[in-house]
Amino acid sequence: MTTALNATHAPQLRSWVESANAPENGFPIQNLPFGVFHPENEAADWRVGVAIGDSILDIRKVAALAPFQGQAAEALAACKGQTLNALMGLPATHTSALRAALSAALAQGSALQPVLASALSPRLSAHLKLPAQIGDYTDFYISLHHATAVGRQFRPDNPLLPNYKWVPIGYHGRASSIIVSGQSFTRPIGQTRPAQEGAAPAFGPAQRLDYELELGLFIGQGNDLGQRIDIETAESHLFGLCLLNDWSARDFQAWEYQPLGPFLAKNFASTLSPWVVTLEALAPFRIAFNRDAQDPQPLPYLSSEANTRAGAFDIDLQVLLTTAQSRQTGQAPHQLARSNFRHAYWTPAQLLAHHTVNGCNLRPGDLLGTGTLSGPEAGEEGSLLELTQGGKQAVQLPWGEQRSFLLDGDEIILKAECRKEGYPLVSLGECSGIVLAAT
Amino acid sequence: MTTALNATHAPQLRSWVESANAPENGFPIQNLPFGVFHPENEAADWRVGVAIGDSILDIRKVAALAPFQGQAAEALAACKGQTLNALMGLPATHTSALRAALSAALAQGSALQPVLASALSPRLSAHLKLPAQIGDYTDFYISLHHATAVGRQFRPDNPLLPNYKWVPIGYHGRASSIIVSGQSFTRPIGQTRPAQEGAAPAFGPAQRLDYELELGLFIGQGNDLGQRIDIETAESHLFGLCLLNDWSARDFQAWEYQPLGPFLAKNFASTLSPWVVTLEALAPFRIAFNRDAQDPQPLPYLSSEANTRAGAFDIDLQVLLTTAQSRQTGQAPHQLARSNFRHAYWTPAQLLAHHTVNGCNLRPGDLLGTGTLSGPEAGEEGSLLELTQGGKQAVQLPWGEQRSFLLDGDEIILKAECRKEGYPLVSLGECSGIVLAAT
Structure with missing residues (x-):
């Protein structure tokens, strides 16, 4: 490490x-x-x-x-x-x-x-x-709190699946539609589950557009096809971190995601912050791997003493919102949530070891998303889906508006900062994007 | 078109x-x-x-x-x-x-x-x-027969999900591990569902290694982020076709695929044939879009008169097997299955229109896989999962061996040919690969 x-x-x-x-x-x-x-x-x-x-x-x-x-x-x-x-x-x-x-x-x-x-x-x-040409983009799902909260909405009787505490769940995302902070994108159009079974799906602009507060991990040196990256050396294959917003159309996702996972609900845009903070720069902010005593021990290929001791990162995360109205009237961005990377159930080293255990090759510049980094407490939700309980509890904004999901003109700003007594503030910068009306 | x-x-x-x-x-x-x-x-x-x-x-x-x-x-x-x-x-x-x-x-x-x-x-x-640098690789699932047969094994009481006849189901695959025909690959290692709930997963080389008979569609001219490709012009964005074997570890897949889809079960290797047959070369083999009268009409963005009339392709497909023993003793490859692209539920034009309906950008050289192209009849199964009914009915090979799933040394050869009375045979060539022992 x-x-x-x-x-x-x-x-x-x-x-x-x-x-x-x-x-x-x-x-x-x-x-x-x-x-x-x-x-x-x-x-x-x-x-x-x-x-x-x-x-x-x-x-x-x-x-x-x-x-x-x-x-x-x-x-x-x-x-x-x-x-x-x-x-x-x-x-x-x-x-x-x-x-x-x-x-x-x-x-x-x-x-x-x-x-x-x-x-x-x-x-x-x-x-x-974008700091790199991204060959492949993989998105993980490493917040237990996010997985549980979202699972409760998609599968009320079965929120956390039995594989979660064994498998660092991930899936491949779209590299072509990753855009850099500051770039706007158009609200996606697509299919939504029909009101009654057997009827034709609804079709039109996404009604439940959401953000996801994530970090992006850039791969440094890769591995050859058929070779594994050992957890002990995994971090030497990790170049650095940035912020990632995995915009999500929840209505499309609920209709399309079975059996092969999210597709058009996610691949219309993902926003990345432009500055890659190296792993070395984050060394002062390393902390112990976050597991409860009753959680199962990871399989050997996901375990190492160094990972247990200092595999995680203490990175403070924020989600801020501005709207067309708030910008026009000069309001300060409203903080929707505050979380921390320390709440993640899996560490970056575990993600690399898992991704390559089957011989899958990673290449320099490949990007891994952490998945939404929600924390355990209220106010630490990394998406509106969680914050508004699936749209049922709108967020009141200090300038009088409210939001269940994102409206046209809304801007989401992600921030990540590392703070430690006696050490200068180390920032990952900002990751922002504005939703434009569907065309 | x-x-x-x-x-x-x-x-x-x-x-x-x-x-x-x-x-x-x-x-x-x-x-x-x-x-x-x-x-x-x-x-x-x-x-x-x-x-x-x-x-x-x-x-x-x-x-x-x-x-x-x-x-x-x-x-x-x-x-x-x-x-x-x-x-x-x-x-x-x-x-x-x-x-x-x-x-x-x-x-x-x-x-x-x-x-x-x-x-x-x-x-x-x-x-x-490989004929192109593949920016993004998307795999679809366009055989109703495959989706039904596989669904029956993963979800016996719910084989075909309600979205299937409305949404051309697809997901993002791994571009880095796409290899060219003739290249061997190593049997992947990974986790398998524990024998009893709550126990630790099994870990080791895949025991249920399979192939998938697919075609690959290479994107020609792409589209800008935020722009849709209309179904009427979709085929002008399609450069050509080749063969694709989407090798799959069924034991890993069953354990990891919920809720975000297949990941390590697929991304260790996918094999592509080297010759890209242009859409124009396939013009003599165009046929009507294959739908039963009781199937729902696709949504307007997936419908066009030209697609109904000639959106599909009459391409004969074969899966052949050789083993270490059969090659040593000079046996001819054994035909495991024969199918046809005509059985697909969705056409290439529909896949492009769907993929981009949300504004997702495709780039020249991006690859779309069709998904396993099984036909409706016995002998038309595009994977061992279907052919052996999940491993329960081993295939007898003429040289005395039998197979439920692939063993080390096994070679799968895919072939695709277009035949029409009075017209020369047009071949897509072969797509082959040998499974090497796990390391």
């Missing part, structure tokens, strides 16, 4: 990029997430960047200005393209070396400051695209 | 490549499927080729030797890479123009014969790879 702390995690480390040192900035020198961007008012010449405070360090310029040595240089060379896939495909030690070199170069007192200052551009106005 | 016959379909057309004119060759001048190959005993310098008789026409050499005009030349230029994706991304009229130019160039009496003869290399010994 790559949880070791090193010099890049020193809490007192400060950057010569002053905005990175502001207490609540979220992109301190301890974070250094990777993304693909181009500056505002420039042509769409996409290049790899690293977020630092309110700036982005242009890695292509870094390569030209301040070539590093050894593995850091090799990692830098892998950042030449318009995606992170080549960097992701290198051993985790390469990314770690690049991170160490960037940390040193951006630290207060670095001799490289005069050189690298010209490689900075503003972060908040930059254009960002 | 692109079912119009043209000069490339003239039944009496013959090629100067003599082997193409043999009555049962399957790759006559009326076929001209596309693939990606390199000749035996040459470096792995992959290039696009067109099968003609026992030869492959090297399209890269054609471009150098005999440049065509207009859309045919544009299509030829799109064949420079190591996949068919660029060609697939052009309008269907471009592929049609290239096909017409190739047909004329390969016809008896063509002035190009002396030039193009040097662009031929042997087909049977050539190395072939």
Whole structure:
């Protein structure tokens, strides 16, 4: 497990990029997430960047200005393209070396400051695209609380299926319709269960459009077809994390999902945040694997001492809503829910070990979704389906509106932040999208 | 619908490549499927080729030797890479123009014969790879007979779900583990339902390994996210067909598939045949959409006069088995089943219209699987699950062995052929794979 702390995690480390040192900035020198961007008012010449405070360090310029040595240089060379896939495909030690070199170069007192200052551009106005070409996208279902709450609605007498505590349930999702934060999408059209059995299904725009609060896990080095990734080394195959909103049309889902799972209810759009926070940056926020004493021990291929000790992550998660009306009247976004990745029933290492136990090959840049990360308490629901109990209890919004499901013009903003006493705030940024009317 | 016959379909057309004119060759001048190959005993310098008789026409050499005009030349230029994706991304009229130019160039009496003869290399010994980079792979479930037979085993009291005759049921599959015909794969390892409820699941190599007889549909021109493909124009977005074996571990599937569908039971390997037969080459084999009078009329977005009249395909399908023992003793492959694509409940045009009705974007080179193409009669079962009634009735093999599910060393060969009185046999070739022991 790559949880070791090193010099890049020193809490007192400060950057010569002053905005990175502001207490609540979220992109301190301890974070250094990777993304693909181009500056505002420039042509769409996409290049790899690293977020630092309110700036982005242009890695292509870094390569030209301040070539590093050894593995850091090799990692830098892998950042030449318009995606992170080549960097992701290198051993985790390469990314770690690049991170160490960037940390040193951006630290207060670095001799490289005069050189690298010209490689900075503003972060908040930059254009960002999907950080990787996603070959395959798998979505898991790792919140027991979500599985139970949703299962209760789809199967009232049988909410949690007997496989749940043994199998990290997952299924393949659609890669082509993954969009980047900030991009709007159109309300989907489709079939809904007929009012009475045997009648023709209803057809039209989704009436029960929902979000799902998820994290996305980017695969780093992959595995060959027929080879397994062992749980002990699984995290070295995990590049980093971002936010993921798995938009869902609940009415379509209820009608189509048996027997082969969700399809058109999900594949019209999934929104990803643009900054990938590396596993190493999250090392200070690792916590023990969350299991109750009465839960079964996972099978051996899903068990390791390191996973039990520190396989999970303490990442605070938020869902915020704005509406056409609230934006027009200047209201602050309304927090719909707050949860934490620590409530998940399975860890990322377990997901990788499970996904490959049958020899399935993962490739650099493949994306795993965690599934909706609901917590155990009220207010920790990761979807409207849970929050409104299937639409039965509308949410009252402070500006007077209410919502059972999403209406046209609604915007969902996901946030993820890591907080620890005496350590700078590490943010995964935001993941937002606005629902447009069906066409 | 692109079912119009043209000069490339003239039944009496013959090629100067003599082997193409043999009555049962399957790759006559009326076929001209596309693939990606390199000749035996040459470096792995992959290039696009067109099968003609026992030869492959090297399209890269054609471009150098005999440049065509207009859309045919544009299509030829799109064949420079190591996949068919660029060609697939052009309008269907471009592929049609290239096909017409190739047909004329390969016809008896063509002035190009002396030039193009040097662009031929042997087909049977050539190395072939996957014809396209597959962005997303969707598997459907379009045989009512398969859905009913399988449903009976997984849900005895509820075999065919109420959505089946309204929704072309599909789900996303794994693109990374699609392999080309001839490549072996390792028996997968995984979890199986515990013997008694609450006990730990069994874990080990799949005991109920199966094949599925499918066709693969390659997407040509795609659609933008948020745009629908209308059923009337759907076939212009379909490049061509090949054979697909969706290997399945039935024991894993039964345990993991609820509530989100098959995952590790399927994603360890799927085998694709290397030659893509264009929709135009299949025009002579179009037949009426197969519905009983009592079946419900599809919803409007799944209905068109052209689809009713000629939306389906008359393609004869076979499943053949060899075993380590049968190959050692020189036995002929044993035919396990024979079916036909005509038995499908939904047509390719309906699959495209359904897949995109919610705005989901398809990209050139995306693959749609039909699902297991079982027919209504005994002997037409497209999987061992059906053929052996869930393993209860082993198949007797003529050389003395028997099979309930696949054993190590077993090879499954799928074949697809189009036959019509007075027209040359048009073959989709073969799709084969051998099961290796779990490691």
